[in-house]
Amino acid sequence: MMKYLQKIGKSLMLPIAVMPAAALLLGIGYRLDPAGWGANSSAAAFLIKSGASILDNIPILFAVGIAVGMSKEKDGSAALAGLVGFLVITTLLSKDSVAMLTKVDVEKVPVAFGRINNAFIGIASGIIASEIFNRFHKTQLPMAFAFFSGKRLVPILTAATMLILSPVFFFVWPVVFGALIAFGEAFLKLGPLGAGIFGFFNRLLIPLGLHHALNAVFWFDIAGISDIQNFLAGTGVKGMTGMYQAGFFPIMMFGLPAAAFAMYQEAKPERKQQIASLMLAGAVTSFVTGVTEPLEFAFMFVAPLLYGVHALLTGLSLFIASTFHWTAGFGFSAGLIDFSLTSGMPMANNPFMLLVLGLGFGAVYYLLFRVLIKALNLKTPGREDEDNEEELKIEVSNSNHAEVAAAIYEALGGKENVVSIDNCATRLRLEVKDSSIINDKKIKQVAAGIIKPSKTDVQVIIGPLVEFVANEMKRL
Template identity: 35%
Template sequence: MPTQTKQKITLWEFFQSLGKTFMLPVALLSFCGIMLGIGSSLSSRDVLTLLPVLDNTPLQLLFTWMSKIGSFGFSFLPVMFAVAIPLGMARDNKGVAAFAGFVGFTVFNLATNFYLTTKGILPSVDPLVLKANNIQTVLGIQSIDTGILGAIIVGIVVFLLHERFSTIRLPDALSFFGGTRFVPIITLLVLGLLGLLVPLIWPWFAMGINGLGRLIHSAGAFGPMIFGTVERLLLPFGLQHILVAIIRFTEAGGTMDVCGHSVSGALTIFQAQLSCPTTHGFSESATQFLSQGKMPAFLGGLPGAALAMYHCARPENRHKIKGLLISGVVACVVGGTTEPLEFLFLFVAPFLYLIHAILTGLGFTIMSVLGVTIGNTDGNIIDFVVFGVLHGLQTKWYMVPVVAAVWFVAYYAIFRFAITRFNIKTPGRDIDNSTTSEKSAKAASSSKSGYDTPGILVALGGADNIVSLDNCITRLRLSVKDMKLVDDATLKNLRAIGVVHVNEHNLQVVIGPQVQSVKDELDYLIAQPSV
C-alpha cells in the first residue's frame, strides 16, 4: 500500500484503540492464571489428601514450576501494560514504541524514587513508612505503587510522543539521534519529569479511584449487576475493556492485604491469593466481579439463545446455519468469546441484546448472593474447572450448573418467543439465506481463513480505499477514505457477522475467531502492486 498521510484520530477511536491494547496483557494474564490455578490447586493439602497419587516429587515439582511461571502475570502486570499500549496503538514502528514503553515506565519510577529519596522518605524498610506513602518495589525500584493506572498513563504518553516525534528531522550534527531513535530519548526526558510529579498528584488520583470503588461497593449485591450489564452494553462499541481494567486492576475493584502486601483490583487480589501459600479460599468481594458472574450467560444463556435461533430458522436453512451456531457456542463455552453469537442478534434485535445485557448482569449478582468464589477472566468451562472444581467445594462451583441451566431455559424461551412473535431475521429466517456466488465460495474454500478475502476487500471499496487495517479478538477495525464504497450487504453475504459504522471514516467488520487469518490475508492482498 502506498504511504498514507496519517489521519488525526478522534476521541472515540482513541479509546477504542486503547481498549484493544489491553487484550494483549490480559490474554497472557488469563493463561498465567490458568497455570497458577492448576499448579496451586494440585499442590494444595486438600487435593493431596483427596488424591494421594499426586503426592510425589516429580509431579509436585511440575506443579510448583507451573505456579512459579504463572505468577509472572501478577508480578509484572504494570510493565506489560506500559509496553503493550504504545505497541498496540502505534500505527508504524511498533517495535520502537514498545521499547520506549519499557524505557518510559522504568524512568517514571526512577524519577519518583529520586523525589522520595531527596525528601528523606527513601531508602526505607520500615513497613509503616512504606504503607503510609504507598511504596512498593517496582522492577527492583522503590517507588509509589501507581499500579495499572500509572502504567496506562505512561503508555498513553509514550504513544503520543511516538506519534509526534518518530519522524522528526534534526540538524545534521545531531542527525544520528533523529527519527525513531529520538522517541526513547524524548520519552526518557518527559517521563523523567512526569515521575517527579507523581508524589504530588497521585493522592488525588487515588482518591478518585477509591471513590469509584466505594460507589460500586455501596450498591451492595447490585454492584456486580451494574458492572456486568454496563460491560455488555459497552461491548458493541469496543469500550468494555476500559471499564473491565478499572475494576480488575485498580482500587475500584477493592483493596486487600494478601501475604503481607496490599493489593488492589479484583483480579489482582484473586491472583495474589492464588499464589499465596497461607491463603485458603478466595475473597467474595473480588470474585464477584470475575469469571463466575459471566458463567450463567456464557455456559447457559447464550447456548440457549443459539438453540432458539436454530429452531426458529426455516427447516431448509438449518443445515446452513448449524456450523455457524455450533462454532459460536464452542467459542463462547470453551474460549469465553461471545461476539460470534451476540452479533447474530445485536443488529436485527437490539432489544434482545439489552435483555441479554441485563440477564448477564443479573448473573453476576446471583453468583455473588450464592457465595460462589470462582475467579479469573473468561467465564468459560476452563475457568469453571480450574478455578472452581479443582479448588474444592469451598468455591461452591456446584451452583454454576444449576444457575446456568436456569439461564439456558430463560434465554431459549425469551429468544424463541421474540423471534417468532416479532419475525426477527436471525440466521436462517430468510427464504434464501445465502447469496454468495459460486466463485466466492470457491475462493473461500481455497483460503487459509476459510473466507473469501478478495471479495471482502472488494466490498470494502478496494485496497485504495483502506487507510488503516487492524483487528481485535473477533473484528476487523478499519479506517477508509470513502464510507460510501463499503458494501454492508455484500460483507454479510461473505459471512461477516455484522458491520459497525463508528463514524464517517471508521468501521468494524465482525468476523469471528478467524479474524486474525482474514486480516493477514487482507494485508497480503493490499500489499500486492495494483495491475
C-alpha cells in the same frame, strides 16, 4: 474521544492475552498442591511462582502492550519507550525516592506513592510513549546527532517527557489515586448489586468496543478492585474475590448457546441448514472459550431488544452468583477451558453451583428468545426478508482465511478505500476513506457483523481467528 478509548481498549488486548498463560500455570500448580499452595510440592511451587511472575508485572505489560498497540507501526521502539517511561516515573515517584527528594521520613510519605507501580500508571506510560512515537519516529536530527534520529529518538524523548511530567504526577497522582480508590470502594460496598451493574454494562458496551476499558477497572489494579489478579494469586476474600467474573460462566457456557439453539429453531425451514453451521460454531466457541462476539453480533443489530434482554440477564447472573458467593475466575474468558483451570483454585467457592445456575439460565434464554422472536417477528439469522442478490459461498467458520479476507477487502472498496488494517481479539479494526460505500451485505455473508462508529472507522466482527484474516488483508 470515544474513538481514542476504543484504541486503548483494543491495545489492552495484547497484554491481556498473556493472562491465560498465568491461569494455566497457576491452575495446574494449585491442583498439584491445593492445601499448601506450593509449600508441599516443588513442582506446584515452580508452576505457581511462574504464573505469579506474569501477574506481578501486569503494570509493565500494560505499559509495553499499549505503547505497541497505539503506535502507528506497532514497532519495537514504541514498546521500549513504554517500558522506559514506566520505569522512569515509577522510580522517581517511589516511596523511597519521594522521601529522599522531599526530605521527609519514609513513613510520612503519602500511601499513593507506595502504590505507584500499578496498572493505571502502566496505561498512562504506554499512551504517552505511543503518542511520542507517532509524532517523532521519523524525526531527523543534525548530522552530529544522526545516530539518535528516527525510532532511536523515541525512548530518549519518552524518558525526558517523564522527567518533565514527574512534578505534575507528584501533585496529581495522590488525587487520582484517592479518586480511583474511592470509586473501587464505593462499588465494592454495593456488593452483588455492583456486580450486576458491571455485568449489564459489560455487555452493553460491546457494540462500542469500550467493554475492554471498563473490564480493566474491575479486573486489574486500577481502582483497587483487581478481581482477576487477586483471584488468580489466591489473595482477597473467599466468596467475594471473583464476583466480577463468576456470573459470566452461566451466560457464556449455557445462556448464549441456548439462545443460538432458539434462533436456529426459529429460522425459516429453507434456511435452517445454512444457519445451523453459523449457530453451532458460535455456540461451541462461546461454551469452550468464552468468546461470545460472533454469536452476539448475529442478533445485536437485527434484534436489539434481544440484545437488551441478554445484557439484563448477564447482570442478573452476576448478581445471583455474587449473592450466594459462588465464585470462579478466568485468565481469558468464562468458558469451559478457564472453568476447568480455575475451579480448583484457592479463591474458588462452590464453583460447580455456577453450572447449576447455568442450566437455569440456559432454559430462560431458550424460552425468552423463542417467545420474543415468534411474538415480535424479529429478523434474527435465517428469518430475514428474501432478496435476489447473489450470495457469496463462504461460511464464517471457513478456514480459508485468504478467501474471507479477499471478500471483505473487496466489499470494503479495496485499496481505493482502505487506509489501515488492525485487529483486536475478535474484530478487524479498519480506517477507510468513506464507510458509506461499503457493501455491508457482502461482509455480513462472510463475517459475524459490521459496525461503523464514524464515517472513516469500521469494525468487522470475525471471531478468535481474526488475526489470520487481518494478516491476509494486509498482504492484499
